[in-house]
Amino acid sequence: MKNIKSLSLLFLSAVVLSACSNDENLLTEIEQKRALKSYKVKRDASGAYSLDYELERDVKSQRVKNLDTNVNEFHLYPSDFENSQLQSEELFIDGNQLSIGFIDTRTNNKANITIEDGVALSIKTAAKNTEMLLNYSITGNEDGTFTLDFEVNNQVAVDFVHVEEVDVYEIHLQEGKSDETVFSRNLTKIASKALKIDFVNHLDENSSSKDTAAKSSAKRKPRIVIYNDN
Numbered sequence: 252m253k254n255i256k257s258l259s260l261l262f263l264s265a266v267v268l269s270a271c272s273n274d275e276n277l278l279t280e281i282e283q284k285r286a287l288k289s290y291k292v293k294r295d296a297s298g299a300y301s302l303d304y305e306l307e308r309d310v311k312s313q314r315v316k317n318l319d320t321n322v323n324e325f326h327l328y329p330s331d332f333e334n335s336q337l338q339s340e341e342l343f344i345d346g347n348q349l350s351i352g353f354i355d356t357r358t359n360n361k362a363n364i365t366i367e368d369g370v371a372l373s374i375k376t377a378a379k380n381t382e383m384l385l386n387y388s389i390t391g392n393e394d395g396t397f398t399l400d401f402e403v404n405n406q407v408a409v410d411f412v413h414v415e416e417v418d419v420y421e422i423h424l425q426e427g428k429s430d431e432t433v434f435s436r437n438l439t440k441i442a443s444k445a446l447k448i449d450f451v452n453h454l455d456e457n458s459s460s461k462d463t464a465a466k467s468s469a470k471r472k473p474r475i476v477i478y479n480d481n
Contacts, residue, residue: 284307286306286307286357286358287305287310287327287362288305288336288393289391289392289393290304290353291388291389292342292351292364293386293389294368294387296386297371298369298370299341300342300371301339301341302340303337304353306327306338307336309334310328310329311330312325312338313325313326314340322351323350324354325352326356327353327355327356327357329356329357343371344368344370349365350364350366360479361479362391362478362479364477366475367473368472381404383425383426384450384473387450388401389475389477396437397437399438399448401422402432402433406426407426407432408425408429410422418444419448420436420446420447420448421448421449421451424452446477447477448474450473451470451471452469
């Protein structure tokens with residue numbers, strides 16, 4: 252009889268331990284599940300920025316402007332209710348810089364996007380936009396890769412270069428014959444390093460002196476840096 256009771260107790264203990272282990276595994280899976288599925292930062296022809304991002308169903312977000320760092324922070328919290336997965340926000344350049352930060356309060360994972368660019372043009376000026384870069388977007392995909400999409404004005408030649416010494420993807424734009432105006436590139440990022448993208452605009456500047464040939468200068472705008480700390 253004692254043996255039967257002992258076996259029963261051992262069986263119950265095993266069931267309880269198994270249930271606890273399953274609960275712990277489930278909790279670990281929930282904690283490791285990313286609240287932010289994907290995001291897209293985009294700039295239109297006027298230079299205005301906006302942000303689209305997708306969350307898990309049990310996650311809600313709160314936008315906070317960090318006045319100390321000038322970062323547009325998006326705090327992601329667990330929620331007991333199903334919320335809208337797709338969110339959209341208008342963003343504004345502060346000086347010549349736009350900073351975005353996603354903070355997952357459940358896992359403490361963070362994603363930061365910093366962009367150096369000029370202020371948005373007026374609607375009237377945008378209609379006569381003579382810049383080589385017309386619009387662009389950078390998307391952080393769910394699988395951890397990134398997609399860069401952009402459009403240039405007519406008669407703009409595009410060249411892609413990866414400068415290994417400083418680990419920067421450069422997109423060189425200059426006046427020239429080209430049959431393409433819409434481009435897309437998939438980019439990968441090493442976990443411990445930032446993903447850096449520079450649009451390099453090659454501009455011809457006519458010298459005021461007749462004895463001096465036309466000068467050529469390069470303007471890096473916009474410049475994009477993306478960093479994840481996980």
